[in-house]
Amino acid sequence: MAIQFTEDLLINHKGLDDHHREIYIQVKQVLSAYAQGNGEFAALNLMSFLERHVAKHFAEEEALMKLYKYQNLQQHQDKHNQFLRALRDLRAEYTETGPSMHFLVQFNQLIMDGLVLHIGREDKQLGAFLKNNPDYISQQKRAS
Ligand SMILES: [Fe+2]
Numbered sequence: 788m789a790i791q792f793t794e795d796l797l798i799n800h801k802g803l804d805d806h807h808r809e810i811y812i813q814v815k816q817v818l819s820a821y822a823q824g825n826g827e828f829a830a831l832n833l834m835s836f837l838e839r840h841v842a843k844h845f846a847e848e849e850a851l852m853k854l855y856k857y858q859n860l861q862q863h864q865d866k867h868n869q870f871l872r873a874l875r876d877l878r879a880e881y882t883e884t885g886p887s888m889h890f891l892v893q894f895n896q897l898i899m900d901g902l903v904l905h906i907g908r909e910d911k912q913l914g915a916f917l918k919n920n921p922d923y924i925s926q927q928k929r930a931s
């Protein structure tokens with residue numbers, strides 16, 4: 788699967804789009820590190836990066852959804868929480884067993900399903916909602 792941050796992924800929110808772009812960059816780096824045999828180190832780096840930033844990113848997205856009364860807030864939030872739980876579980880596994888093959892496979896699956904697919908699906912749906920939301924549109928106009 789090619790990892791490319793393309794225009795159609797933009798949700799028209801500068802801060803959140805920047806986060807998504809950064810996440811794509813980080814994921815791409817990990818995948819190329821896997822290909823070069825440096826996967827363990829790269830996975831650990833990405834895990835730490837996500838632990839530092841992703842909860843805040845999710846919270847910002849959720850605040851936006853609440854503010855504009857997004858109808859899929861609950862489902863979207865469930866996905867975020869699932870991701871955070873899985874990340875915590877993987878950290879615990881890593882602490883216990885180190886970078887085992889099981890850990891790397893699970894971590895890889897988490898970043899593909901929980902981040903790359905999530906940005907291309909749930910976050911993109913949020914973008915489509917915002918694009919058609921008159922309140923959001925006028926707020927954006929005022930801010931620019
Ligand atoms: Fe997001």
Ligand SMILES: [Fe+2]
Pocket residue numbers: 845848863867905909910
């Ligand atoms: Fe999201």
